[in-house]
Amino acid sequence: MHKILLINAVNPSVEVEIRYPPLGLGYLAGSLRNRFGCDLFHFKICDRDIERELCSFHPDIVGISSVSQNYNIAKKYAAAARSMGIPVVIGGIHISMLPGSLTGDMDLGVLGEGEETMAELMELFLETGQFPEKRLSGIKGIVYRTEGRLQLTAARPAVTPLDEIPLPARDLLKIERHSYIFSSRGCPYRCTFCASSRYWDKLRFFSPEYVVGEIRELVNRYDVRFISFFDDLMMADRKRLAKIVSSLQMPGRTC
16 A cells, blocks of 8 residues: 655644645545545645654655745655655645746646646556656646756646545544535636636536535534635525525524
């Protein structure tokens, strides 16, 4: 079984950065489990004590997600993993907006939505035990270096419909009584100060059935009592929202 350590690069001294679990990494692990089953990969998600986790977990691959303000932290983690001979894949908003910031300690960067891209990368790793440069050019949505030169592959189309993405692997996350979900991805606007539309591409929605199923899982399996929606524009589709609300009407629940 191959071990994959997924790291959320945060500043532990900033409380808001560690308040909510990294749901994006949960989606990634959930998608890979759905694609390959539970016997090929063993996942662990963490956001602190990274050097200790590298030594105790002994991962075969390290994946790091980072925003811009924490990219120096991500680079530190990448260097630590590389010093142990572990392949490093970087993802998240920063590398997606600034692919030229890929460092020599990072094997490659995943640009934008990562579920399908990581699945193809894991297929390559299972076949070869590494990420050979000659094979990377055929994988959409990545950046890597070959002979010192930056190489960007063709952009990967956004996943449509979103319901094709499995529920996030919340068993790998610390779930509190107050949790959150995404019922959509993207935004139709192109505000110059926001990366959402560039990162997620067009606005897409999970179906009412998908959203209600995720809410029921949080309530019934994890005993969550308060759920926030972290969408950029949850109310853009009022009919969908009305279906979600009507499906959640039950004794003892408020919405």
